[in-house]
Amino acid sequence: MSFINHWLRPSILAASAYSTPPADGLLKLDAMESPFALADDLSAKYLTHLAKAELNRYPNPNASELQKTLRELMNIPDEFGLLLGNGSDELIQLLALACDSEATILSVEPSFVMYNLVAKSTHLNYVGVNLDADFQLDLPKIQAAIKTHQPKLIFIAYPNNPTGNSFERQSVEKIITATDALVVLDEAYYAYSADSFLADIAKFPNLVVLRTVSKIGFAGLRLGLLIGSKSTISELDKLRLPYNINTLTQISAEFLLQQKDQIDKNAQIILAERKRVFASLNALNNLRAYPSDANFILFKTPNAQGLFDYLKANKILIKNLTNSPKLQNCLRVTIGNYEQNQQFLSAVKTFQKG
Numbered sequence: 001m002s003f004i005n006h007w008l009r010p011s012i013l014a015a016s017a018y019s020t021p022p023a024d025g026l027l028k029l030d031a032m033e034s035p036f037a038l039a040d041d042l043s044a045k046y047l048t049h050l051a052k053a054e055l056n057r058y059p060n061p062n063a064s065e066l067q068k069t070l071r072e073l074m075n076i077p078d079e080f081g082l083l084l085g086n087g088s089d090e091l092i093q094l095l096a097l098a099c100d101s102e103a104t105i106l107s108v109e110p111s112f113v114m115y116n117l118v119a120k121s122t123h124l125n126y127v128g129v130n131l132d133a134d135f136q137l138d139l140p141k142i143q144a145a146i147k148t149h150q151p152k153l154i155f156i157a158y159p160n161n162p163t164g165n166s167f168e169r170q171s172v173e174k175i176i177t178a179t180d181a182l183v184v185l186d187e188a189y190y191a192y193s194a195d196s197f198l199a200d201i202a203k204f205p206n207l208v209v210l211r212t213v214s215k216i217g218f219a220g221l222r223l224g225l226l227i228g229s230k231s232t233i234s235e236l237d238k239l240r241l242p243y244n245i246n247t248l249t250q251i252s253a254e255f256l257l258q259q260k261d262q263i264d265k266n267a268q269i270i271l272a273e274r275k276r277v278f279a280s281l282n283a284l285n286n287l288r289a290y291p292s293d294a295n296f297i298l299f300k301t302p303n304a305q306g307l308f309d310y311l312k313a314n315k316i317l318i319k320n321l322t323n324s325p326k327l328q329n330c331l332r333v334t335i336g337n338y339e340q341n342q343q344f345l346s347a348v349k350t351f352q353k354g
Helices: 003-007 010-014 040-050 064-074 087-097 114-121 139-149 169-177 230-239 247-256 260-282 304-313 338-353
Strands: 080-085 104-109 125-130 153-157 182-186 207-212 224-229 296-300 330-334
Touching: 040 247, 064 080, 064 247, 064 260, 080 087, 080 230, 087 114, 087 153, 087 182, 087 207, 087 224, 087 230, 104 114, 104 139, 114 125, 125 139, 139 169, 153 169, 169 182, 224 230, 260 296, 260 338, 304 330, 304 338
Parallel strands: 104 125, 104 153, 153 182, 182 207
Antiparallel strands: 080 224, 207 224, 296 330
């Protein structure tokens, strides 16, 4: 037995690392990234702005200017507290670290895999409650699981990943009021959804909202934010590592996230393309696309593995979910720009023709 195998915690040895497929030379429609690069004129201004970075100094410890920019971009009231993370993944981990050892995290299945992975890596238990056949919350089962397992944290992705739908608001509210757990509404796709629980933070003391800038065009910044009551955020801030938002992320985001009109315009393009791609997929034989409130579409088709392989062979990468429980023969495609979506749709049609 090697030293590391002897030394490492058994649960880590038994786990698999989070992996992402190589995408060099491929049309990348697998990771819910924005298709919009910076315009040339904005790129030049951005580089000039970036030159102001004092890389010999530690970052602003609270990223105070960036917090102001985020509040303006997302219309976050001053009465709410704000905690920034190196991507929302860091904030998910921070929330888990706030729990007692052997506490339970509860979520639904299928949903964002990091809830389960973080639970395992932080010595917490994980309970996943299956969604119903329409990918909606099975409220009686969730309420029963809350009663049985008494979770410390409940994660609900809203809209949900990988299914794309938003759950019924009334069901979510019943979950919030049925538990003493901290309920985390993960609104990573807020820009593409008609609903949000942001304002409800004032109504529910056990509610926090998680967001990210990754889906609105800035995945490379690795910037997430947690929004909650000031008292809740103040306590959670004790777990944040010092200087967790680096100088380059701070100065980049302060500049780029001020482009609110362009960000909103890009979101509207995605919404229009989502509608078009959804209709086009559902018009194909033996293919069912599920309604989405996010910047991706889940769809089901016979021989999904064959279609995935064909697309990849033709330099198009989407997400293969065929081996996931409850998602057999399902694939997920990110909404790109018009040309990218046309390339994807044409390839799907060609594959169906045989």
